[in-house]
Amino acid sequence: MLFLITYDNHPPRNYDALYHLMNSWSAVRLAESVWLANLKGPAEAVRDFVQSTMQFNDTVAVIEIKPGSGWATSNVKPASNAWLAANIAPAQKAA
Secondary structure, three states: OOOOOOOOOOOOOHHHHHHHHHHOOOEEEEOOOOEEEEEEOOOHHHHHHHHHHOOOOEEEEEEEEEOOOOOOOOOHHHHHHHHHHHOOOOOOOOO
């Protein structure tokens, strides 16, 4: 299952455990606090794993992405675009 994982880490911020978890999942960073991952799921379990690395008042959202979903990016790292193209669908070129 493909997931978009996003969070808001409130002060005092500590990203060590979160980044370790994302790296262990081979997740790809799409934006500052947005990651893409191919995991077994379900979304609730992914959310709980992410939340376990954070403080009780931090915000976490996990959204399942379906293959074939449309997507478009601007100013993201090439690895993010490569993940999207490999796991969802190639980007559509503007006409």
